[in-house]
Amino acid sequence: MSQEMVTITVNGRQAQVPKGMLLVEAAKYAGIDIPVFCYHPKLDPVGVCRMCLVEVEGQRKPVPACTTPVADGMVVRTDTPVVQRLQRGVIEFLLLNHPLDCPICDKGGECPLQDQTFRYGPPQGRSLDPKVRKPKAVDLGNFIVFDQERCILCRRCTRFDHEITQEDHLVITQRAHENRVTTADGAPFNSYFSGNTIELCPVGALTSDIYRFKARPWDLARVPFVCTGCPAGCNVYLDFRFGELLRVISRDNPELDGGWLCDRGRFNYRYVHGEERLRRPLVKKDGAFVEVSWEEAFAEIARRLRQVRRDRGGAAIGAIGGGRLTNEEAYLFQKLVRAVFGSPNVDWRVGEQYIASSREFPGRISDISQASGILLVDLLPAERIPVVDLRIRRAAGRGRALLAAVGPAMPTYRPEFKAFPAREEEIPRVLASEELFELYRGRSRVVVLWSGRGRAVGAALAALLRRLKEAGSEVSLLIAGEQANAWGAEAMGVHPERLPGYAPVLHEGARRLVEQAWQVALPEGAGLDTARMLQRAAAGRLEALYLVSANLMATFPDRQLVEQALSKVPFLVVQDLFLTETAKHADVVLPAAAFPEKSGRYTAMDGTVQAVEQAMEAEGDALSDREIFARLAQAMGVRLYASDQELAWEMQHLAGAQDGRLAAAPAEMLAGEGEEEPAPAAEGEGLVLVPVERLYAGGGTAYFDAEFRRARPKAEARFHPEDAARLGIAAGAAVELAAGGVSQRYEAAVDRSVVAGTVQVPKGLFEAPANAFAKGARVAVTVLKPVAEEVS
Amino acid sequence: MSAPAWVEKHKEKIEEIIARYPKKRSALMPLLHLAQEERGWIADEDIEAVAAILGETKSVVESVCSFYSLFYRRPMGKYVITVCGNITCGLSGAQELVDHLERRLGIKVGETTPDGLITLLVTGECIAACDGAPALQVNLEYCGNVTPERADEIIELIKKGEDPAAISDRFGIPPVKAV
Ligand code: SF4
Ligand code: SF4
Ligand code: FES
Numbered sequence A: 001m002s003q004e005m006v007t008i009t010v011n012g013r014q015a016q017v018p019k020g021m022l023l024v025e026a027a028k029y030a031g032i033d034i035p036v037f038c039y040h041p042k043l044d045p046v047g048v049c050r051m052c053l054v055e056v057e058g059q060r061k062p063v064p065a066c067t068t069p070v071a072d073g074m075v076v077r078t079d080t081p082v083v084q085r086l087q088r089g090v091i092e093f094l095l096l097n098h099p100l101d102c103p104i105c106d107k108g109g110e111c112p113l114q115d116q117t118f119r120y121g122p123p124q125g126r127s128l129d130p131k132v133r134k135p136k137a138v139d140l141g142n143f144i145v146f147d148q149e150r151c152i153l154c155r156r157c158t159r160f161d162h163e164i165t166q167e168d169h170l171v172i173t174q175r176a177h178e179n180r181v182t183t184a185d186g187a188p189f190n191s192y193f194s195g196n197t198i199e200l201c202p203v204g205a206l207t208s209d210i211y212r213f214k215a216r217p218w219d220l221a222r223v224p225f226v227c228t229g230c231p232a233g234c235n236v237y238l239d240f241r242f243g244e245l246l247r248v249i250s251r252d253n254p255e256l257d258g259g260w261l262c263d264r265g266r267f268n269y270r271y272v273h274g275e276e277r278l279r280r281p282l283v284k285k286d287g288a289f290v291e292v293s294w295e296e297a298f299a300e301i302a303r304r305l306r307q308v309r310r311d312r313g314g315a316a317i318g319a320i321g322g323g324r325l326t327n328e329e330a331y332l333f334q335k336l337v338r339a340v341f342g343s344p345n346v347d348w349r350v351g352e353q354y355i356a357s358s359r360e361f362p363g364r365i366s367d368i369s370q371a372s373g374i375l376l377v378d379l380l381p382a383e384r385i386p387v388v389d390l391r392i393r394r395a396a397g398r399g400r401a402l403l404a405a406v407g408p409a410m411p412t413y414r415p416e417f418k419a420f421p422a423r424e425e426e427i428p429r430v431l432a433s434e435e436l437f438e439l440y441r442g443r444s445r446v447v448v449l450w451s452g453r454g455r456a457v458g459a460a461l462a463a464l465l466r467r468l469k470e471a472g473s474e475v476s477l478l479i480a481g482e483q484a485n486a487w488g489a490e491a492m493g494v495h496p497e498r499l500p501g502y503a504p505v506l507h508e509g510a511r512r513l514v515e516q517a518w519q520v521a522l523p524e525g526a527g528l529d530t531a532r533m534l535q536r537a538a539a540g541r542l543e544a545l546y547l548v549s550a551n552l553m554a555t556f557p558d559r560q561l562v563e564q565a566l567s568k569v570p571f572l573v574v575q576d577l578f579l580t581e582t583a584k585h586a587d588v589v590l591p592a593a594a595f596p597e598k599s600g601r602y603t604a605m606d607g608t609v610q611a612v613e614q615a616m617e618a619e620g621d622a623l624s625d626r627e628i629f630a631r632l633a634q635a636m637g638v639r640l641y642a643s644d645q646e647l648a649w650e651m652q653h654l655a656g657a658q659d660g661r662l663a664a665a666p667a668e669m670l671a672g673e674g675e676e677e678p679a680p681a682a683e684g685e686g687l688v689l690v691p692v693e694r695l696y697a698g699g700g701t702a703y704f705d706a707e708f709r710r711a712r713p714k715a716e717a718r719f720h721p722e723d724a725a726r727l728g729i730a731a732g733a734a735v736e737l738a739a740g741g742v743s744q745r746y747e748a749a750v751d752r753s754v755v756a757g758t759v760q761v762p763k764g765l766f767e768a769p770a771n772a773f774a775k776g777a778r779v780a781v782t783v784l785k786p787v788a789e790e791v792s
Numbered sequence B: 001m002s003a004p005a006w007v008e009k010h011k012e013k014i015e016e017i018i019a020r021y022p023k024k025r026s027a028l029m030p031l032l033h034l035a036q037e038e039r040g041w042i043a044d045e046d047i048e049a050v051a052a053i054l055g056e057t058k059s060v061v062e063s064v065c066s067f068y069s070l071f072y073r074r075p076m077g078k079y080v081i082t083v084c085g086n087i088t089c090g091l092s093g094a095q096e097l098v099d100h101l102e103r104r105l106g107i108k109v110g111e112t113t114p115d116g117l118i119t120l121l122v123t124g125e126c127i128a129a130c131d132g133a134p135a136l137q138v139n140l141e142y143c144g145n146v147t148p149e150r151a152d153e154i155i156e157l158i159k160k161g162e163d164p165a166a167i168s169d170r171f172g173i174p175p176v177k178a179v
Helices: A023-029 A081-095 A112-120 A156-164 A196-200 A263-267 A294-312 A327-341 A386-397 A424-431 A434-440 A455-470 A486-491 A508-518 A530-538 A559-568 A625-635 A644-655 A721-727 B005-009 B011-019 B024-039 B044-054 B058-067 B087-091 B094-105 B148-159 B164-171
Strands: A005-010 A013-018 A053-056 A075-077 A144-146 A171-173 A180-182 A206-208 A221-226 A235-241 A244-250 A282-285 A288-291 A317-321 A373-377 A402-407 A418-421 A445-450 A474-479 A544-548 A571-576 A588-591 A600-603 A609-612 A687-692 A716-719 A734-739 A742-750 A758-762 A778-785 B079-084 B118-123 B136-138 B141-143
Touching (some): A053 A081, A171 B058, A294 A544, A294 A571, A327 A486, A373 A386, A402 A424, A424 A455, A508 A644, B011 B024, B079 B094, B094 B118
Parallel strands (some): A005 A075, A544 A571
Antiparallel strands (some): A053 A075, A144 A206, A282 A588
């Protein structure tokens, strides 16, 4: 699209700029910086601070550059005595009640107010009156501490909270010198995106509770990195001081994050140095873990696995995990299992997602912003891929994209959206309905976001998308993985039926290609998937299990099965960062490196491959997963790869990325190979239990992070108002949910977004593991205590 | 919290107000007025009700409400005396007037007499009556050149239950004569 250009002159310099561009941006084309406070390129202009006033020829009064669009022939001056006087005036005014406590302010050293005072401000203020004092350490929410005195009322934070998240927690109340930023209704500012306001704030008013007073900006060493919290693949900078990770901030990637981060990605990092990190290999001796050397740990694993292989064959070994690893590590993981353990049983799937990508309906995260139709299937984007949700909100909020959601739990959005509540087993029927098809028919660009759960859903989706395509829509299917690198793991062949590059494991030609590259014979046949490995193990028919960053006790939908499998399997190796519930069952525990401690590539949920370089030394004796695989292979007498180059070549050869993107899974995988899991029981009495994801839940990094743990969701059961009324449940009541011999206590909440006839509980809670209930269970509800003590 | 009575009582009026604007949000101020007319002040449940009606957060409603000093967030007396605290009135004896009213009514600025009749306020903003400084308002009706003596008379009328407009007729600011 060619854009009309106009010519402007700024301080005597000419520039060609797109017509209608705001002067503040256009001046940059002429190499001129206009100082701003309230203006931010990602927010709508408001013109409240007056720092950007400039003179435009032919205009009687100076104009704000942040709200004035350019016109052809505009002649602008930003350096006249008039403008300079105005700039001095604005700064003097802003500093009138500003505490100037720069020496103890987190922003000092990277503060626009400091910098611009230095450059444009008066050397001194003239007021002799004492400054207005305001509260200096107001806790706004889980992570944000607010200094009211420092606030210059630029409204960037409130505009972000209104325009970008559409949540409207933060507002400005009162007027004149009593103006202040607050949540007004007294509720905490617990947006999943609250941390972005710290970066937006042009002064040190909004600070991070975790980073506060920890460092001066000039002492920080900055490393570009990629967030590994989820498959959104947001770009970040890691800030280190003397080797300690002190801060995570955004690194704008317009294709992925658009410059934003969620609070999980931004604040859940201190576990890296946490006391609960595993720092030495552990071996269970007489029921208790003892620290051992790596050599001893490897020797023990090698001895046991060789023995299994000799006595029972490689197929008696199972291996699960990979969705948290880098592409390289995922590749090496399946190679280790297949080539060294001699087992076909390797699977990245640790929860309910069965597929991570779709070749037939390709798409990019950025497509959401162009979409004219967005369909969410069995997915709460804010809980799983938060920053992607900001795109959805924007697209729907501008009224351009039709938004609908199908699933057992409905998201909450400010803009109108069509809700199709459906229990898991009902979703295919809804997807096949004419109503849904008609809704999207004729929309030029349809993007579907899905959880990747349920083969029948996958098949129904494929059918719907084909129909829409035939009807002329451009369609994309984006699958939001439960783990950050699900796509990479699947593409690298961490799959019982697929070799690297999705090559079918039973295909002769494909087998030969891999065997030639590896110079070994592949194990016979297809492998067992996660559920079947666990079933075999529980039945005493699997001799060894190797779990890599797979906390199955928390993630697998059938906790009892996991527990049986883990207790029953004769030899269990767990490789992880923490002694998780799962790891506690292990015979050998291997301490793995955390994300900043290793190099490699991660694949975002649209296939974008991003490389990172190790940013810090590993804690204790922890090793990267790559190194663990290589050394374990070595202990078993095999060299897993000769050099990094050879590994890169091998991966490119078998499962290469093109143009920085990994190929997606072929169509037949979406349609669902393998047996369908039995449909959950739906009939009967009681409310249908719907375990839902919560961004801050989970038994791993969120749980084992002393500074993040406070934000973890409580055990809360959410009821639809009608069900609550019928059952006599008031918000705050203590209730017990029971089914199939399992009972758990929750605090009741009443929420209109809950689908009537269901009760929502968080997934992945340590204290109330929802996966202890059978999938799709109907629970009986008992009120234990009508209402928790009123806090008055 | 259940919705305050005015929501049901003025159901049609509320719909009519909302229909006036292309954006629902614009009905925020008129709805606050409605709430204040009913109760005499704006309670938390009114804020909540307006938020619910418009699909806004409570924060947004509170933010707008708090900007305007004439939206009262706590119970007020039947008569609200608002003395102008801006510069012209200040130079013309507003402080003495306030001191006098405080003594006379036995309350401090911001308080209401125990019988619930009179609340005394001072504005920070100019009430646009400089020609009658020191000036005050009785329920938004103007009185000018308010000396302590005139103030006493005004209070007497209030105690008799006189209509604020009638009080203003007697104590109002005379129109400026052309010279
Ligand atoms: S807290 Fe910061 S971003 Fe928010 S209004 Fe104040 S100065 Fe601006
Ligand atoms: S959305 Fe995902 S990738 Fe982005 S910051 Fe949050 S956790 Fe990290
Ligand atoms: S930057 Fe233009 S008015 Fe604030």
